[in-house]
Amino acid sequence: MSLAIFDLDNTLLGGDSDYLWGRFLIEQGLVDGEVYERENQRFYDQYRAGTLDIYEFLAFMLRPLAETPLAELLGWRARFMAEKIQPILLPKATELLDRHRAAGDTLLIITATNRFITEPIAERLGVPHLLATEPEFADGRYTGRSFGIPCFQQGKVERLQEWLAETGHDLAESWFYSDSLNDLPLLAKVSKPVAVDPDPTLRAHAEKSGWPIISLRD
Numbered sequence: 001m002s003l004a005i006f007d008l009d010n011t012l013l014g015g016d017s018d019y020l021w022g023r024f025l026i027e028q029g030l031v032d033g034e035v036y037e038r039e040n041q042r043f044y045d046q047y048r049a050g051t052l053d054i055y056e057f058l059a060f061m062l063r064p065l066a067e068t069p070l071a072e073l074l075g076w077r078a079r080f081m082a083e084k085i086q087p088i089l090l091p092k093a094t095e096l097l098d099r100h101r102a103a104g105d106t107l108l109i110i111t112a113t114n115r116f117i118t119e120p121i122a123e124r125l126g127v128p129h130l131l132a133t134e135p136e137f138a139d140g141r142y143t144g145r146s147f148g149i150p151c152f153q154q155g156k157v158e159r160l161q162e163w164l165a166e167t168g169h170d171l172a173e174s175w176f177y178s179d180s181l182n183d184l185p186l187l188a189k190v191s192k193p194v195a196v197d198p199d200p201t202l203r204a205h206a207e208k209s210g211w212p213i214i215s216l217r218d
Contacts, residue, residue, distance in 0.1 A: 003169050004100040005160070005186075006127070007178035008111040008118060011196045012097075014088040014217060017121060018061065018113040019044045024080045025064060047112075048199065050181050054112070054133075054150045062135050065116060066144030073116070073142075081120055089124070092216040096177070097125060106169060110160060110176075110186070112152040116142070131159050156186045177214075178202070187211070 009016040022040035025031045039060055046052040065073060100107055108129040109122050115132040122130040133151045136143040149155045164170060176183070176190040181201035187193040195206035195213045206213050 002103070002105045002173040002175065003108060003171065004105040005108045005110055005174065005176040005190065006097075007176075007180065007183055007196075008109050008121065009113060010179040011177055012090065012093040012109070012125060012216070013085070013121070014090050015084075016044065016113075017085060017117050020084040020088075021080060021117050022061070024076070024084050028076070028079075030068075030076070031064060047182065048180075050201070052152075052182075054152045054155070055146075058114075058133065058146045058150065059144070062114065062142065062144045062146065065135055065142035070141055077116070077120065080117075081124070085121055085124070090216045091218070094125070096216065097127065100175070101126075105175075108163075110151060110156050112150065112156070112182070114146070129163075131156070131163055153182050154185045156183065157189055160186065160189075181205075 006012050009018065019040060022036060026033045026037050043052060043057045043060065097107060106129065107127045108131065109118070109127045110131040111118050112133055114135045115130070116135055118132045119130060131151055133146055134148050136145045136147045149158050151159050171190055173192070174190040175192045175194060176187055177194045177196045178187060179196050179198050179202065181199055184202065184205060193211045195202050195211055197215050197217055198206060198213060203213065
């Protein structure tokens, strides 16, 4: 049995769930639209360039969770799933997941996006294991802070190593599918790295390294 690891945003999804959550909050009038849109775009551009300060980003992204009662947040998230996530689900991604299931592989999503956003997406995709950036939750509500190692760049490697030690899995014959230059540290660790609709930096690295390059877009 092999471990099949998948990035989420722009890999299994035809978009970025973190960015789209910000767009959703703006469109619903739940945040200051002008300020939030500017910052949301700035952080997304930094992510794509590989220059994102993950702690600055998390302080921004997790603030609305801290300012809103949990019941209301869950209502927002249900609408977000229907309005923003359902339209970017990729049939070819479902087929890829199904092939790994049929082979008996263990499926794991590993994503920098926080667990509040990504947990229902992993459930919708039928992936039983999720490593995500963890928002702190105490006394019935989110605090606006993260805890543990953010699941980003080298942090993905560290979080995965912790998970492997806890579960007894290993990286023998392991797969990792990703679109992003930010995932080069983890792509270098697995047996079978695969670039999925990659950004230019990852595409160039994959071509140089002889890694497969695939598309899950229609």
